[in-house]
Every structure is written in structure tokens, then in C-alpha cells.
Amino acid sequence: MEMSEEVLIDSSWIKVAGYYSIWDTRYVNPYRRDPSRYRDTLTLHLTDPARQRLAKMPLTTTPVTSGFRFRGYRWHYGVDLDLETGDSVKAAFDGVVRVVNWDGGGYGNYIVVRHYNGLETVYGHLSKQLVRPGTFVKAGDLIGKGGSTGRSTGSHLHYEVRYEGNPINPEEIYNFPEYQLKKENLAITAALFNYAGQAARMRAAVQARSGSSSHRPTAARRTVSYRVRSGDTLSEIADKHGVSQAQIRRLNDITGKTTLRVGRTLRIK
Numbered sequence: 251m252e253m254s255e256e257v258l259i260d261s262s263w264i265k266v267a268g269y270y271s272i273w274d275t276r277y278v279n280p281y282r283r284d285p286s287r288y289r290d291t292l293t294l295h296l297t298d299p300a301r302q303r304l305a306k307m308p309l310t311t312t313p314v315t316s317g318f319r320f321r322g323y324r325w326h327y328g329v330d331l332d333l334e335t336g337d338s339v340k341a342a343f344d345g346v347v348r349v350v351n352w353d354g355g356g357y358g359n360y361i362v363v364r365h366y367n368g369l370e371t372v373y374g375h376l377s378k379q380l381v382r383p384g385t386f387v388k389a390g391d392l393i394g395k396g397g398s399t400g401r402s403t404g405s406h407l408h409y410e411v412r413y414e415g416n417p418i419n420p421e422e423i424y425n426f427p428e429y430q431l432k433k434e435n436l437a438i439t440a441a442l443f444n445y446a447g448q449a450a451r452m453r454a455a456v457q458a459r460s461g462s463s464s465h466r467p468t469a470a471r472r473t474v475s476y477r478v479r480s481g482d483t484l485s486e487i488a489d490k491h492g493v494s495q496a497q498i499r500r501l502n503d504i505t506g507k508t509t510l511r512v513g514r515t516l517r518i519k
Contacts, residue, residue: 270364274348275350277349278349278360278372278415279415279416281414283415285413285443288440291438293436294438295435296367296434296435296436297431297434298366303343303367304343304344305342305343306340307340307424307430308341309333309337309338309340313508314329314332314503315406316329316406316502317503318421325449325452325453328420329409330406330407330408331409332405332515333396334396335396335398339392340390340393341387342365342371342411343389344388345370345386345387346384346386347362347364348364348370348383349362357372357400357408358401359379359399360373361376361379361393363393369413370412371409371410371411372409374407374409375398375402375408376399376407377394377395377396377399378394380394403475403515406515411423416443418436418442419445423436474519475517475518476491476516477516478516484499484504487516491518498518501516501517501519
């Protein structure tokens with residue numbers, strides 16, 4: 251006897267496990283697929299207009315405050331998008347909610363959605379989750395409210411894109427300054443995940459500098475954040491806190507001339 255999990259979508263029962271070989275409602279990556287073993291190119295159609303499967307942005311036009319890169323002592327597997335607590339967070343593509351969970355040391359309140367196009371998206375640090383596992387969502391549907399839960403120093407959305415559990419740089423897919431898709435198709439190849447080797451090398455270097463892979467800090471680190479008010483300038487904020495403008499720019503990924511949005515939370519130290 252074969253058992254399978256199905257959900258009712260548009261009056262049809264859909265075998266949700268058919269998207270991948272695993273349907274798990276607890277973990278972000280239950281697949282354990284090694285992307286270096288991908289030998290062929292798989293082209294994913296991000297949208298399918300004929301079937302009314304479109305794409306939407308998870309937020310409105312807010313800046314990227316931290317990118318897909320090595321940060322601190324580990325790789326940051328998504329992009330951080332600025333928001334205010336309570337702002338609406340929306341599904342990026344059509345699909346089925348797979349995980350609604352809590353991670354106190356990382357994502358906080360988070361949601362994982364599995365999409366028809368073969369990708370999964372992760373939405374972290376939410377103040378409120380508004381869907382349940384197995385819920386069918388259309389692109390642009392409200393799924394949660396933004397916040398600063400979990401390992402977070404200020405309100406923002408941690409947004410990830412994954413294929414078979416392996417993170418992909420969202421900026422391979424999105425033009426965030428314009429808040430739109432860069433292209434209609436995405437080619438999945440081993441080269442898309444080359445960052446994994448770099449991440450391992452940088453992590454090893456950090457551990458070597460600490461003197462031990464099991465190094466533990468002897469004191470807690472204190473972080474200082476500041477919420478931008480009307481009329482604030484970067485130089486005034488730096489002077490007020492006794493730090494350099496360069497430090498604030500580095501901690502918040504600010505490049506070039508930037509107009510500070512009132513209400514934005516900046517990390518100072």
C-alpha cells in the first residue's frame with residue numbers, strides 16, 4: 251500500500267510530495283542534495299503566464315541592507331530587505347506553504363513556500379505568520395507581517411531562494427533597485443553554487459584565527475542600533491554615537507549617496 255500527502259488546490263487534489271521526493275513541515279533543508287554533483291543544466295521557468303502563474307515581490311520598494319555573502323563568521327544565505335515591524339510580507343510565486351516554524355537562534359518566526367517553478371522561498375524574522383503548512387498561495391498573497399524576531403538587530407525581512415534546499419543568491423533572480431525579475435528563466439547548474447567552497451574556506455580561516463573550531467567567546471557582544479528620524483544625516487548620526495561614517499556604511503551595506511529613510515534601523519556598533 252502506498253500513502254501520499256495531498257492538498258486541495260482549485261478543486262483538485264494535488265500530490266504535494268510530487269514537487270520533490272520529500273515533503274517535510276519542520277526543516278528548511280530536509281533534502282541534503284550536493285549541488286556540486288549537478289551535471290546537467292536545468293532551466294526553470296520562473297513564471298507561466300498561460301497558467302496564470304506570475305511573480306510578485308515579497309515587499310514594496312525597500313533597500314537591501316545586507317547581501318548574499320560571508321558575514322561575521324558564516325555565510326549569509328539570503329538578502330535582508332528593510333521594513334517596519336508590521337509591514338506586509340507576500341508570497342513571491344504560486345505554491346504551497348511547507349514550513350511555518352520558529353528558530354530562536356536564526357530566522358525567528360519564518361515561513362517556507364514551495365513553488366510550482368521548482369524553487370522554494372524563505373521569509374525570516376516575521377512578527378506574525380498568517381498561513382499554515384499545506385496552504386495554497388498565489389504570488390502576491392499576504393503570508394506574514396515583518397518584524398525582528400530571532401537573531402536580528404532590527405526590523406527587516408530575511409529573504410532566501412533555494413533549489414532542493416541549496417541557497418541561490420536572490421540577486422541572480424531579482425533586480426532589487428528596480429524591484430522586478432531580471433529574467434523569466436533561471437538556469438540551474440553546479441556553477442550557481444560555487445560560493446559553497448568559498449564559504450567553507452572563509453569559515454575555516456575564521457576558526458583558525460580563533461585557535462579552535464570549538465572556540466567560544468568569553469564575553470557577550472553588545473550591538474547598538476539607531477532608528478532614523480526626520481532630518482537626520484549620516485554624519486550627524488556618526489558624531490552622535492562617536493563612530494565613523496565608514497563604520498555605519500560598512501555595517502549596513504550603504505554605498506554611494508544614500509537618502510536615509512525615516513524609520514529605518516541602522517546598526518551603529
